[in-house]
Amino acid sequence: QVQLVESGGGLVKPGGSLRLSCAASGFTFSDYYMSWIRRAPGKGLEWLAYISSGSSYTNYADSVKGRFTISRDNANNLLYLHMNSLRAEDTAVYYCARDFSSLFHYWGQGTRVTVSS
Amino acid sequence: EIVMTQSPATLSVSPGERATLSCRASQSVSSTLAWYQQKPGQAPRLLIYSASTRATGIPARFSGSGSGTEFTLTISSLQSEDFAVYYCQQYNNLWSFGQGTRVEIK
Numbered sequence: 001q002v003q004l005v006e007s008g009g010g011l012v013k014p015g016g017s018l019r020l021s022c023a024a025s026g027f028t029f030s031d032y033y034m035s036w037i038r039r040a041p042g043k044g045l046e047w048l049a050y051i052s053s054g055s056s057y058t059n060y061a062d063s064v065k066g067r068f069t070i071s072r073d074n075a076n077n078l079l080y081l082h083m084n085s086l087r088a089e090d091t092a093v094y095y096c097a098r099d100f101s102s103l104f105h106y107w108g109q110g111t112r113v114t115v116s117s
Numbered sequence: 118e119i120v121m122t123q124s125p126a127t128l129s130v131s132p133g134e135r136a137t138l139s140c141r142a143s144q145s146v147s148s149t150l151a152w153y154q155q156k157p158g159q160a161p162r163l164l165i166y167s168a169s170t171r172a173t174g175i176p177a178r179f180s181g182s183g184s185g186t187e188f189t190l191t192i193s194s195l196q197s198e199d200f201a202v203y204y205c206q207q208y209n210n211l212w213s214f215g216q217g218t219r220v221e222i223k
Contacts, residue, residue: 044216045204095160102208103151107160
């Protein structure tokens, strides 16, 4: 069955960096676009970034453009989110999600990121 | 950026009653509108897409309607497992979600 497992979250100081990973299994990872989505405390879901199946195309929400980078390793079924210049407002649970026809049918359980001094 | 606005923020409903959730887009998204359910500690689950099509395995008590800028999710007879947060999402131009409606037990 389809599984997405995020890792790499934790506590980081403002201005710091973190790399999140998402390990995919149960499907042909290289066939699918993937996205990162987050849910901040007390707020709704926020789409952050997507990457095409072959990494040719990426796009970002304005809130993270220039600070976050999405990438993938199709040989090892891994999706990444590199996060720089972290701010308190980046505190959230981060999810990876599989995109099919622009819909997110499968999500991971999330990894928590806390940005605090 | 298309802004999605959901109302109400919280809906208190008794089991067996009908729940109606609203979602408004800041500009037309045609029918490219989905609804997700999220329970505490769980990942979101896709319920409805194309404004009114139930995803695989979703019970018939969930129904969606609307097009353009105004959308509705209706749960015809609330079951205990339906108490959760519901999000609308447009996928006409990238993706954006509403802030969510919490459906709680009255």
